[in-house]
Amino acid sequence: MSTVLELKNATKRIDNGLNETKTILNHVNLKIAQGEFVTVLGGNGAGKSTLFNSIAGTVTLSEGDLLINDQNITAYSEEKRAKYVSRVFQDPKMGTAPRMTVAENLLLAMYRGKKRSLRLRRLNEERTLFTKICSEVGNGLENHLDTPTGNLSGGQRQALSLLMATLTKPDLLLLDEHTAALDPKTSKQLMQLTDQRIKEGDLTCLMITHRMEDALNYGNRLIVLQKGQIIKDLSKAEKEKLSLQDLLLFFEEEVEEITLD
Structure with a gap:
């Protein structure tokens, strides 16, 4: 199965203005194969949005490389990456x-x-x-x-x-908490539509979510981010064995933040 997305030592550092440097993404290595639907979990400040922004091109990596279909697009602008990447944001507007x-x-x-x-x-x-x-x-x-x-x-x-x-099949679909602003009923309907579009189009997808049920019910792979690093990378078979409580235990000190979302 071909690799659609690959991150090699993807690192993002920022200067916080106090002569200190904060690492938001910390040497992330990740491969996403054609047809994978990967759910992404992590507490506040885990690096989820920075990961997506780095892939989409709105954030420039401090270090590392990003490849789509084996083509290095690290230096590509956000506009140039639109040929490969589609994104749905949390805010419907x-x-x-x-x-x-x-x-x-x-x-x-x-x-x-x-x-x-x-x-x-x-x-x-x-x-x-x-x-x-x-x-x-x-x-x-x-x-x-x-x-x-x-x-x-x-x-x-x-x-x-x-x-x-998803109208024209993207190489990679990014779903950035796209149901978070919706009421539970509408969110459920949109997730069903999402799953349908992904399966029918054989799309490759990364989806950030704070809804534990969606993380369990959708996708064929699950990754958990913490402090800019991937701490868990679970296959479909491994994910299917998990309960909601198992997911919460992944976060340790971040459990309270996750359950409040």
């Missing part, structure tokens, strides 16, 4: 253009990572496709193709963000 309609947002997503040029939008030619994929969501999104995205509910907007991120 971050993944869509609020003044553009649902259909316009989806059309924009079709050209993610591709060279842009002046051309006709061909929006009407794609409406059948957009109606079909939106109807799979189950929240009435297909009835809002001409609605500005800013007028949607949080759940509809986050579902649209997921559709946009």
